[in-house]
Amino acid sequence: GDSxxxxxxxxTLSEEAFLTINxxxxxxxxxxxxxxxxxxxxxxxxxxxxxxxxxxxxxxGFEATYRKETTSFHLEKGSVQVSxxxxxxCALIPTGGGNKLTFGTGTQLKVEL
Amino acid sequence: EAQVTQNPRYLITVTGKKLTVxxxxxxxxxxxxxxxxxxxxxxxxxxxxxxxxxxxxxDVPEGYKVSRKEKRNFPLILESPSPNQTSLYFCASRELQxxxxxxxxxxxxxxxVT
Numbered sequence: 001g002d003s004x005x006x007x008x009x010x011x012t013l014s015e016e017a018f019l020t021i022n023x024x025x026x027x028x029x030x031x032x033x034x035x036x037x038x039x040x041x042x043x044x045x046x047x048x049x050x051x052x053x054x055x056x057x058x059x060x061g062f063e064a065t066y067r068k069e070t071t072s073f074h075l076e077k078g079s080v081q082v083s084x085x086x087x088x089x090c091a092l093i094p095t096g097g098g099n100k101l102t103f104g105t106g107t108q109l110k111v112e113l
Numbered sequence: 114e115a116q117v118t119q120n121p122r123y124l125i126t127v128t129g130k131k132l133t134v135x136x137x138x139x140x141x142x143x144x145x146x147x148x149x150x151x152x153x154x155x156x157x158x159x160x161x162x163x164x165x166x167x168x169x170x171x172d173v174p175e176g177y178k179v180s181r182k183e184k185r186n187f188p189l190i191l192e193s194p195s196p197n198q199t200s201l202y203f204c205a206s207r208e209l210q211x212x213x214x215x216x217x218x219x220x221x222x223x224x225x226v227t
Contacts (some may be wrong), residue, residue, distance in 0.1 A: 004155075032214050043117075043203055043218035044156075089155065093214045099163070100146065100171060101216060105155040 002027040006090050006104035013080055013111050021075040021107045023064075023090035031092040033057075033066055033073040034101070038087040047075075047088070080111045115140045119204050119219035126194055127227055134189045134222045136204030143209035145187040146171070146216070147179065149200040156203065162187055163209060194226045 007022040025031065032051045036044040048057030053068035062077045073090060090104040117138045126132055138145065146161040148171075158171030162181040176198055178190040187206075191198060204219040 034215075036218075043220045044205075044216075045218070046215050049215065099144075099161055099169070100158045101156075103155040103157075105153055 002031070002092060002094060002102045004090050004092055004102055004104035006088075006107050009087075009106075009108040011107060011109050013109070015082055015111055015113055016079045017111075019075070019077040019080045019084075019109065021088055021090075021109070023073045023075065023104060025071050025073065025090075025092050027071075027092055027094060027102075029095035030068070031094050033064070034091045034093070035062070035064055035073070035075050036089040036091060036103075038089065038106070040086070044089065080109070082111045082113060085109055085111045115217065117204055117206055117217050117219035119202075119222050121222060122220060123223050125225045125227065128195055129193050132191050132194060132224075134191075134202060134204075134224070136187045136189065136219060137185050138187075138204075138206040138217070139185065140206060140217065141184065142206035142217075143184070145181070145204065145206045147177070147187070147189050148203045148205065149173065150203060150221075151200050159189070159202075191224075194224075196226045198224065199226050200224060 003026045034049045035047040037047045048059040050057040050066035056065045064075045087106045087108045089106045091101045120135045143164045147159040148156040157173045160179040162168045202222045205216040207216045
């Protein structure tokens with residue numbers, strides 16, 4: 001079945017550091033890929049998405065590129081802020097939509113001054 | 114404002130005492146779903162619904178029931194809660210056809226079963 005693998009956290013960075021959170025997936029065809037963010041005490045919010053190979057999703061300074069050849073969708077940000085501290089989930093939905101999102105286990109990011 | 118609401122946000126109960134967590138969305142979405150979030154396991158789908166009166170099991174349906182009598186509401190029912198159902202629960206909704214498949218999540222319900 002479909003699966004998503006994320007790097008384990010927590011990831012602790014200083015403010016203005018470069019961020020990479022790795023995400024790889026297993027799925028047939030061309031799934032749609034997502035990054036969701038969960039701030040403390042809140043539900044999940046869509047951060048960015050990509051629906052086909054080589055698409056780059058971007059939002060709030062975060063970027064991720066859909067790499068079909070490496071089945072990856074790594075999240076990057078050039079300069080993190082304390083306000084980026086949250087849990088980040090990589091997820092996919094199968095080709096054609098399907099009936100559910102498959103999530104990775106989440107990566108907690110802590111940004112310190 | 115487009116949103117998914119859940120109630121209650123926090124609930125402590127005892128083993129065997131039936132409870133219902135409500136979920137409501139105001140976006141006229143056909144698809145609704147329940148997930149549970151546990152440390153190290155990410156989010157796992159419990160049940161989903163493609164439209165009114167159409168529901169189906171997700172990955173971890175044991176011990177749960179749902180109903181979809183109205184398009185906007187999708188309550189989660191625990192007939193006889195057990196401690197292993199202590200978790201953080203999220204309701205979500207999205208359009209069924211076309212669109213970006215973006216799911217909108219509620220704020221979560223933290224359930225503790227003692």
